[in-house]
Amino acid sequence: MDPRDISRALTRIAHEILERNKGASDLVLLGIPTRGVPLAQRIAAKIADVEGNAVPVGSLDVTMYRDDLRMRPARTLLPTEIPHGGIDGKTVVLVDDVLFSGRTIRAALDAMADVGRPQAVRLAVLVDRGHRELPIRADFVGKNLPTSLVESVRVRLSEFDDDDAVTIAGAGGGPAARHEEDAR
């Protein structure tokens, strides 16, 4: 995907969120660090363009809730910022870059339970690459990307990287493989 593909996908996701939610009221977008956070901000900006009012955006770190926490050295924590007003009774849209095994989302659901009780939780992802290991699915998908398990999907965003792009690399592709681990 190139920058325009990504932008179009996010625009569509923004509209789908609004359609499903019947407007922007009681919406909260929570990005999962690191790349879910700028995606959530971009979606919020697009919602603001359409509806005129700003939607609260936050971030939710799931590190301590991961089921593989004990399998690797202790990892750096990433910021959790719950927007002012909390998430109680709101419709929370979780935003992440790649949906793969579903384990990150499971961790995010647990993390959210300790923060509050949303009225509903939805999931928006830029890329769904399949290979789920848990009964989890996305409500809003930028692009379905059928992949094989030896491949890795890399999402680059201008907030962190040089440009916007989604690429698939074969097995053993240096930095791409590292990000793949993140996405799991």
Place this chain on the structure above:
Amino acid sequence: MKRHLLSAGDLTRADAELILETAEELRSLADRPIKKLPALRGRTVVNLFFEDSTRTRISFEAAAKRLSADVINFSAKGSSLSKGESLKDTSLTLEAMGADAVVVRHWASGAPHLLANAGWSKSSVVNAGDGTHEHPTQALLDAFTMWRHLGNLDGRRVAIVGDVLHSRVARSNALLLKTLGAEVTLVAPPTLLPVGVEGWDVETSYDLDAVLPKADVVMMLRVQRERMNAAFFPTVREYSRRYGLDGRRMDTLQDHTIVMHPGPMIRGMEISADVADSHRSVIVEQVTNGVAVRMAVLYLLLGGSEPAVGTSEGANL
């Protein structure tokens, strides 16, 4: 492999910054309705205290519980330790019970090193203060408090004032602050500066009034009379007049300068009540930060498959 936290001097700058950044994320937990994270579920942390302590023990206990660890408190009074059990046998007992980490406070300098390196147990050892030697988590929480108020510590001037001789806090702070780029000045009467302080890579002064106007942080230390076996100064009154921080001295500080104290403080001795309660004083905040910093240390030592920071195994005493 890193496994323990025995000395503030064992931490690299990257280690120390990782702890401070982790503590910053964990500090926000205090504002949440459920002050608990699941990271250490099923791990056991033993608080092994051979010396009286309120805030350090409670702080470690709160930190471990907020990370969902099981906490066993073990104090010398009212246990087999008061019947004459050796450190080795206590350690073997804790190992048999399956402790993942032992937080140890001991009146003898070096006891945590012995516990960590004697091969009696496999658990991680965290030094919570040993004799007049070190207190690394106190130094970390002090650095964290400074970092939150002043930002980057590079080139910042920190004055540590009082009973440096008996202070493990001063030693750990001097080591850690050096690692983080700050300049430390120890201010004390000559009798209360340790032998060999020349090798600490810090400045020393006997004149508090000359140091205060340049300081970004003033850290007052308690005079540890329980460790004193000789007369180190003529009278309390004279000590207080020369090395106590009162309202008049506070007025000579720069506007942004903060006043710290590791506690317990003796009002009227090293610090006057109006200073302790002033807007410059971050003494209560230090306690709050202590829990976050100890959570960060426990998480980084125990949270993953192997520790992310700390003292290498087999480090020399």
